[in-house]
Amino acid sequence: MIAKKGILMICLAMFLGNIISAQTFKYIGADKCKMCHNKPATGDQYGKWLKDPHSQALKTLSNQHSMDYAKKNGIADPAKDAKCLKCHTTYDRVDAKLRGTLLQSEGVSCETCHGPGSMYKTPAVMKNLVQAKKMGLIVPDKQVCIQCHNKDNPFFKEFNFDTYAAKIAHPNPAKKI
Numbered sequence: 282m283i284a285k286k287g288i289l290m291i292c293l294a295m296f297l298g299n300i301i302s303a304q305t306f307k308y309i310g311a312d313k314c315k316m317c318h319n320k321p322a323t324g325d326q327y328g329k330w331l332k333d334p335h336s337q338a339l340k341t342l343s344n345q346h347s348m349d350y351a352k353k354n355g356i357a358d359p360a361k362d363a364k365c366l367k368c369h370t371t372y373d374r375v376d377a378k379l380r381g382t383l384l385q386s387e388g389v390s391c392e393t394c395h396g397p398g399s400m401y402k403t404p405a406v407m408k409n410l411v412q413a414k415k416m417g418l419i420v421p422d423k424q425v426c427i428q429c430h431n432k433d434n435p436f437f438k439e440f441n442f443d444t445y446a447a448k449i450a451h452p453n454p455a456k457k458i
């Protein structure tokens with residue numbers, strides 16, 4: 282009996298460990314967030330992100346500024362160069378095994394700032410912030426932003442969290458009283 286219980290406990294511990302381990306949090310892509318986060322009444326985060334430069338960040342690597350910089354610095358194609366892609370797409374920042382349904386074309390996507398969504402995307406988890414955080418949700422602060430908004434970026438501008446966060450704000454008005 283005791284041995285059986287012991288095995289059960291080990292199995293349970295392994296099962297929970299597996300759920301909680303960050304390794305199992307995969308990226309699902311902005312399209313999956315869209316189905317719930319595109320309602321004007323709750324802030325249309327998806328629509329706001331489409332208008333925010335982050336969603337256009339891969340395209341930027343083919344614009345004139347990027348081409349001029351590439352020419353001067355011996356880069357053949359910035360939109361294919363890891364040196365640029367690592368900050369201009371979520372896709373190129375993450376372990377290939379965790380990419381799931383994430384697309385490179387999304388540029389800097391929701392999950393760069395909010396964490397990989399495979400485990401927190403379900404309605405029951407999403408409605409419970411404590412639970413969602415255990416399942417990989419990040420409520421981003423300055424530390425998240427300065428992973429990219431720093432001097433490794435050839436087009437760096439002074440970064441101020443409050444002004445920058447205000448420019449991309451996508452609050453849920455239904456939450457404010």
Ligand code: HEC
Nearest residue numbers: 313314317323391392395398402403404407408410420453
């Ligand atoms: C099945 C619907 C659904 C999906 C899919 C979904 N969410 Fe949510 N999400 C919700 C609901 C409901 C809430 C709670 C109400 C709110 O805060 O808007 C929420 C809350 C949030 C919050 C606020 C947490 C807080 O309280 O500060 C963030 C951030 C978030 N979701 C990000 C995402 C991201 C990123 C994705 C895609 C990877 C995603 N959600 C997918 C339904 C969903």
Ligand code: HEC
Nearest residue numbers: 334335337338341368369389393421425426429445446448
């Ligand atoms: C994965 C890298 C990455 C992270 C993390 C990141 N950004 Fe960005 N951000 C970019 C890139 C790349 C651009 C330029 C996009 C373009 O113009 O194509 C950008 C542009 C911006 C802009 C537009 C600046 C302008 O000149 O109009 C704002 C505002 C901004 N980010 C705010 C933030 C905030 C706030 C955070 C943290 C919550 C953050 N970013 C996190 C990569 C990132």
Ligand code: HEC
Nearest residue numbers: 341346347350359364365368429430433434435436437438
């Ligand atoms: C360390 C992260 C990082 C790296 C590496 C990086 N970028 Fe960026 N890039 C950013 C961020 C963040 C911004 C937004 C800066 C701001 O407005 O404050 C940006 C903005 C830009 C812009 C400005 C948008 C415009 O049209 O003027 C261009 C162009 C650009 N990056 C091209 C490149 C190219 C080309 C490379 C590779 C040689 C590269 N970036 C590498 C993070 C990075």
Ligand code: HEC
Nearest residue numbers: 311314318326327330335389390391394421446451452453
């Ligand atoms: C560049 C980083 C960045 C990206 C990309 C981003 N967010 Fe956010 N998001 C933030 C920040 C910063 C906050 C405010 C956090 C706080 O409340 O302190 C936030 C807040 C939220 C909230 C909570 C709103 C509220 O008032 O409760 C939701 C929901 C959300 N984001 C969903 C999304 C979805 C869905 C996407 C993609 C379509 C997305 N975010 C893309 C940085 C980002």
